Amino acid sequence: MIAPAIHMAGSLHAGGRCLIEAFDLTLPAGRWSALLGASGVGKTSLLRLIAALPCAARLDGRITAQDNAAIAPRVAMMAQDDQLLPWATARDNVTICARLRGERPQPDRAAALLADVGLAGHETRKPSQLSAGQRQRVALARTLYEDRAIVLLDEPFSALDAMTRHTMQDLAAGLLSGRTVVLITHDPAEAIRLADSAWIVTRTGVDPCPLPPTAPPRAPEAATTLTAQAALLQRMRLHLASEAA
Numbered sequence: 001m002i003a004p005a006i007h008m009a010g011s012l013h014a015g016g017r018c019l020i021e022a023f024d025l026t027l028p029a030g031r032w033s034a035l036l037g038a039s040g041v042g043k044t045s046l047l048r049l050i051a052a053l054p055c056a057a058r059l060d061g062r063i064t065a066q067d068n069a070a071i072a073p074r075v076a077m078m079a080q081d082d083q084l085l086p087w088a089t090a091r092d093n094v095t096i097c098a099r100l101r102g103e104r105p106q107p108d109r110a111a112a113l114l115a116d117v118g119l120a121g122h123e124t125r126k127p128s129q130l131s132a133g134q135r136q137r138v139a140l141a142r143t144l145y146e147d148r149a150i151v152l153l154d155e156p157f158s159a160l161d162a163m164t165r166h167t168m169q170d171l172a173a174g175l176l177s178g179r180t181v182v183l184i185t186h187d188p189a190e191a192i193r194l195a196d197s198a199w200i201v202t203r204t205g206v207d208p209c210p211l212p213p214t215a216p217p218r219a220p221e222a223a224t225t226l227t228a229q230a231a232l233l234q235r236m237r238l239h240l241a242s243e244a245a
């Protein structure tokens with residue numbers, strides 16, 4: 001499986017206004033890239049454009065893979081909302097994309113992934129019988145089941161309690177090692193913990209953020225992690241202040 005770098009450049013527009021004036025972003029091959037930035041700046045739109053999904057925003061520019069092959073067929077995307085089918089069990093939701101493609105589902109693999117995300121014994125529950133955090137973990141298992149080279153994660157751990165989030169971050173870091181992963185997060189601690197590269201998306205472009213020299217996933221209690229978190233938070237504050245001015 002080749003996990004390519006992805007290059008995006010141009011300007012982003014929606015509803016007759018410019019969201020991002022000009023940006024040039026290379027998401028490194030086989031690494032985790034984090035995108036942070038104010039609500040509404042266009043982060044989800046960038047992910048949807050990479051995945052070639054319908055999007056209210058328009059990119060004047062281009063998105064290419066390093067190997068020039070098509071991107072969309074190699075993408076698994078975990079959206080902000082869990083997008084689970086209400087009438088299907090957790091296990092059937094994990095295999096839904098494969099079944100829609102006409103592939104034979106692998107229920108044992110789905111059950112194993114559900115166990116990985118801490119949902120052993122919940123395989124036959126419907127989404128309405130699960131908590132928001134449990135539903136988010138089913139959506140994570142569905143994304144992992146896809147086993148794609150490019151994985152787009154839009155606030156994947158936002159509904160989880162702190163301890164479960166920590167466990168799921170480690171799990172995703174392990175299972176998605178070597179994939180080109182793009183993570184949208186509002187949490188500087190999560191970006192510092194997981195990312196190989198990070199950018200703050202703003203109206204004027206994308207601002208690269210320094211990260212500790214250690215490899216992710218980084219220990220949350222390490223001094224370098226905490227210092228980098230504080231610096232990133234401060235940088236986000238400065239961007240917010242300058243956008244408001």
Ligand SMILES: Nc1ncnc2c1ncn2[C@@H]1O[C@H](COP(=O)(O)OP(=O)(O)OP(=O)(O)O)[C@@H](O)[C@H]1O
Pocket residue numbers: 014015019037038039040041042043044045046056057
């Ligand atoms: N149908 C639409 N018509 C016009 N503008 C839209 C439409 N849908 C979304 N937008 C605008 O597109 C912009 C980008 O939305 P997007 O969801 O990409 O932002 P985001 O940075 O991911 O936000 P958040 O962090 O809140 O998820 C927003 O400012 C939003 O108002």
